Amino acid sequence: MDVKEIQLFNTRTRTKELFRSQDPNFVRIYCCGPTVYHYAHIGNLRTYVSEDVMLRALHMAGYKFEHVMNITDVGHLVDDGDDGEDKMEKGSRREGKTAWQIAEEYTQAFFKDTERLNIIRPTVIPKATDHVQEMIALVQRLEEKGITYRTSDGIYYDTKKFPAYADFAKLDIENLEAGKRVEIGEKRNPTDFALWKFSPEEEQRQMEWDSPWGKGFPGWHIECSAMSEKYLGATLDIHWGGKDHIPVHHTNEIAQSEAANGCRFCNYWLHGAFLTEDRGKMSKSHGEFLTLQVLINKGYDPLDYRFFLLQAHYRTELKFSYEVLDSAKQGRLGLEQRFKEWQDLNASFESDAEYERLQSEFEAAILDDLNTAKGLSTLFEVVKSATLPDAAKKSLVLNFDEILGLKLAESIEQAQAGEDIPDDIAAIVLARDGARKNKNWAESDRLRDALQAADYLVADTSEGTTIKRSGKLRRDPVDE
Ligand code: AMP
Numbered sequence: 001m002d003v004k005e006i007q008l009f010n011t012r013t014r015t016k017e018l019f020r021s022q023d024p025n026f027v028r029i030y031c032c033g034p035t036v037y038h039y040a041h042i043g044n045l046r047t048y049v050s051e052d053v054m055l056r057a058l059h060m061a062g063y064k065f066e067h068v069m070n071i072t073d074v075g076h077l078v079d080d081g082d083d084g085e086d087k088m089e090k091g092s093r094r095e096g097k098t099a100w101q102i103a104e105e106y107t108q109a110f111f112k113d114t115e116r117l118n119i120i121r122p123t124v125i126p127k128a129t130d131h132v133q134e135m136i137a138l139v140q141r142l143e144e145k146g147i148t149y150r151t152s153d154g155i156y157y158d159t160k161k162f163p164a165y166a167d168f169a170k171l172d173i174e175n176l177e178a179g180k181r182v183e184i185g186e187k188r189n190p191t192d193f194a195l196w197k198f199s200p201e202e203e204q205r206q207m208e209w210d211s212p213w214g215k216g217f218p219g220w221h222i223e224c225s226a227m228s229e230k231y232l233g234a235t236l237d238i239h240w241g242g243k244d245h246i247p248v249h250h251t252n253e254i255a256q257s258e259a260a261n262g263c264r265f266c267n268y269w270l271h272g273a274f275l276t277e278d279r280g281k282m283s284k285s286h287g288e289f290l291t292l293q294v295l296i297n298k299g300y301d302p303l304d305y306r307f308f309l310l311q312a313h314y315r316t317e318l319k320f321s322y323e324v325l326d327s328a329k330q331g332r333l334g335l336e337q338r339f340k341e342w343q344d345l346n347a348s349f350e351s352d353a354e355y356e357r358l359q360s361e362f363e364a365a366i367l368d369d370l371n372t373a374k375g376l377s378t379l380f381e382v383v384k385s386a387t388l389p390d391a392a393k394k395s396l397v398l399n400f401d402e403i404l405g406l407k408l409a410e411s412i413e414q415a416q417a418g419e420d421i422p423d424d425i426a427a428i429v430l431a432r433d434g435a436r437k438n439k440n441w442a443e444s445d446r447l448r449d450a451l452q453a454a455d456y457l458v459a460d461t462s463e464g465t466t467i468k469r470s471g472k473l474r475r476d477p478v479d480e
């Protein structure tokens with residue numbers, strides 16, 4: 001089957017390019033997954049919503065794909081460099097649970113969030129802790145090539161031995177060299193990084209493994225090189241991540257994989273822009289950070305947040321505020337309302353030139369580097385059209401929603417099933433309203449958790465507790 005042409009902005013070449021996969025119709029995609037020591041903040045989730053639009057666009061263009069997203073459950077240190085505590089051990093101390101429990105709980109929380117945002121589940125979700133042997137083997141291959149060296153705290157990559165090191169991020173190595181004496185300790189070059197860290201003698205680590213170099217744990221960067229190679233081969237078609245990863249994490253992935261395999265690691269690198277707030281980039285190190293659950297508790301539907309994100313291009317920085325989220329919510333509810341008015345429409349219609357024009361305008365926007373902002377303006381042109389029959393509008397909007405993922409079809413199903421709330425759930429809602437009236441917050445929280453465990457989204461409104469079924473994920477396109 002022929003695929004449609006799709007243009008994507010490639011960080012490697014800094015240009016928008018016509019995408020070509022290595023195998024016809026099939027795309028190998030890798031995305032750096034979450035570090036599961038805490039909840040994802042809504043900035044992290046922006047990166048995954050942006051990637052989701054690309055996956056849906058590839059599907060629309062006629063591709064099948066393998067989409068690997070790893071779970072970083074060891075080795076990511078708090079300073080993102082080679083020093084400091086492992087984020088997992090930090091999470092464990094914070095909550096008085098084992099690092100393994102922390103990893104399990106926050107992995108589940110992450111996928112609950114992505115499901116609520118209607119993000120298609122990856123086809124393979126490898127955990128770093130399940131792939132330590134592959135990582136050790138990869139470090140050994142680099143060692144055989146003479147690229148590594150040993151310090152008192154680990155095995156390091158000598159970036160001077162990879163001449164193209166600075167190219168991807170256009171790093172200014174000379175200026176980095178100038179600051180060398182203050183920063184680098186036993187490292188040979190400021191850009192060198194740990195492949196394997198030894199467990200510190202004074203500290204009992206919860207996550208550690210035997211290796212040819214002694215007990216320790218893998219560096220964060222080697223995880224992605226090892227797992228992407230295992231599931232997708234030496235050369236990826238597309239690699240996704242937030243743009244903060246360009247100068248260090250992705251640069252290091254390239255250095256490792258290309259030195260080990262002698263071929264290009266990835267053909268198309270895509271990077272999402274940041275979600276910001278008043279104090280700058282949204283980040284967990286600020287202490288308090290915004291999670292999807294916080295938005296839900298304030299009465300927003302996760303899809304309000306998705307709609308808010310779609311209004312901007314994925315390469316444009318986007319500033320979060322409740323005012324803009326409110327207007328996104330109004331926009332999405334307005335759309336849902338219009339869509340519900342068409343629910344009984346199964347009338348046939350002639351697909352005329354106007355219908356075709358709007359359909360191809362939307363597709364062209366999406367196939368042009370995923371321009372969802374432009375796609376949404378076509379969608380509103382459809383909704384407002386004075387000439388298109390409602391059945392044609394419904395059909396177009398449904399087509400567009402395959403990419404936008406706003407679950408408009410499900411909103412009709414939910415409206416029709418609206419009265420079908422089971423008695424036991426209705427009883428919990430009633431009990432929760434009672435607890436809130438009596439200011440029994442512990443009980444009201446407990447009952448909210450019970451509703452969420454039964455897969456309902458819970459919001460507190462002036463009328464009391466309102467609930468909505470959180471909905472199930474669509475099937476992955478690979479299986480279709
Ligand atoms: P982490 O869980 O910290 O490894 O990050 C997961 C993903 O979120 C990575 O791809 C980051 O680049 C991305 N990310 C981190 N902060 C932001 C932000 N403020 N806006 C968008 N993406 C972000």
Ligand code: ZN
Nearest residue numbers: 032224249253
């Ligand atoms: Zn990675």
